[in-house]
Amino acid sequence: MARIPKKKITLKSSDGESFEVDEAVALQSQTIKHMVEDGCADNAIPLPNVTGNILAKVIKYCKKHVKSSASENNTIDKALVAWDAYFVKVDQATLFHLILVTFLFFM
Numbered sequence: 001m002a003r004i005p006k007k008k009i010t011l012k013s014s015d016g017e018s019f020e021v022d023e024a025v026a027l028q029s030q031t032i033k034h035m036v037e038d039g040c041a042d043n044a045i046p047l048p049n050v051t052g053n054i055l056a057k058v059i060k061y062c063k064k065h066v067k068s069s070a071s072e073n074n075t076i077d078k079a080l081v082a083w084d085a086y087f088v089k090v091d092q093a094t095l096f097h098l099i100l101v102t103f104l105f106f107m
Contacts, residue, residue: 009036010044011059017052018044021059028062029105049104054097058105061087 007023009032026045027033035041047055064087068080088095 009041012044012046013050013052013055014048015052019055019059024066025062031105050101054101058101
């Protein structure tokens with residue numbers, strides 16, 4: 001049986017770095033989800049307040065959560081909770097930027 005290719009969305013950071021991600025990963029962001037629903041995601045979606053370094057971390061986070069939500073287990077995944085705790089163990093500047101991205105794109 002042939003696999004249906006996953007739709008890809010390109011995200012472009014403020015420093016010009018492009019990231020091609022599965023649509024499910026990009027749709028973790030409510031802002032990007034609305035852009036896709038409004039037909040504004042045909043080309044790369046610019047994220048002017050997010051550097052490539054931070055965007056790479058956010059994409060890693062979103063991929064992990066998409067993978068976790070795809071599992072059939074509806075209970076709280078203790079491994080995911082531990083991974084989340086480890087994910088935010090970064091320097092203060094990086095944490096600040098991750099929090100900023102959360103408010104800009106996930107609220």
